[in-house]
Amino acid sequence: MLLHSRVARTAIALAGVAALAACGGEATGPAAPATAASPAAAPTTSGPTVAADPTPEVIDAPETPVAAPTVAKTQGRVRIYSGPSDVPLSPAPDTGRGSNVIQLNGTASADIGTYVADGQGRTLYRFDKDTAKPSKSNCNGDCAKAWPPLLVRSPGQIYPSGINPKLIGYVERADGTCQVTIGGWPVYLFAKDTKPGDINGQGVGGTWFAISPTGGRTSALPEVVTAPTAAAAR
Template identity: 60%
Template sequence: MRLPKLILSTSFLVTALITVTACGSVAGTPQAVKIKNVEHVVTLPSPVAVPPPTVAKTQKRVQIFSGPSDQPVVATPNIAPGSHDVQLKVGLSDKIGSYLTDGDGNTLYRFDNDSNMPPKSTCNGECAKTWPPLLIASPGKIFPTGVDPQLIGYVERADGTCQVTVNGWPVYYYSGDHNPGDLNGQGIKNVWFAVNPTGGKTPPLPGK
């Protein structure tokens, strides 16, 4: 009778020790479950220095640069004599392809009744209220992005202000455009078209 009791007591003791050992591994001996912190060192690439724009062309007291300004350019209302700093960019439309915009993304147009050799603007008076010219004040700076700076210049208008040109073509806004990317002036009277980055006409809108 004593032997079974002894075996039972020993079995109970072993079970208790296992239980204590198992619980102790979790709560009693934190060294056994301590997770070693691993530090990951990430090496970031060095920032690439962007060279400042350089003057690519000068027309009297207006400088045309090789790219965007390295300083913020604040647009001013397009009224005489115009802004001393003008940005030009290229927009992309799935309807007409690449076209020219100002720094805020507003569409710029050309007028078939104008000429580029020599540059001449014929939209004055009431016409200019509907199609305001993009003006550059002198002295001034023009910063084109995605456009050959050698194609950029200006022409003096009848009122003495200076209008930005692309490959000799004077460029305008349309008063019916209200948001960047609007193309509401495209194809009007079949003589007004968004100007492309080389001064040419963009194609008419589909269905017009």
């Protein structure tokens, strides 16, 4: 009877060791063969499943670098560049002999076509009584008070936008100042233009016209036709 009791206790102890080894303990015997796990039950939902809508990634396009202007032409101590400046311009104050930095801009107009303005938006004009070959100004004295010449001071820099830099230069005036030229024609401002975009000098005397980017005359202002009133029609 005692022998049967010991055998029973020994069998129970061995069964406990086998159970520990199967639960992750360090077993020295051969590993038990793997068995397929029972599939887990799918969770139940109360409504239809909605797929997530991921936010699309936004990729910024690389900025195209702006090429710095290069010197396209040199006349005396004045450099004419290939295009507008890529940095803010700070010209020295004009002491009556012009600025050392000039900006020229091709400007579109529905009335007269494309003309040239300075960096402040003021219209530039040409005078039919001047000459382009050779460049010569015939506007002096009182004429130059009404039509101030656009002067550049040496050493100077001219930055054109929408204008072929090869067409830009300067001519020395009778008083020794240097007047900017486009296509050989000296260019002027008009004293009665008071704000950017004014073209009050267009067609004055039949000899003054806003200058085009090639140095030519721009179109005359369209004629304004006034409709007759009912009284005048009777």
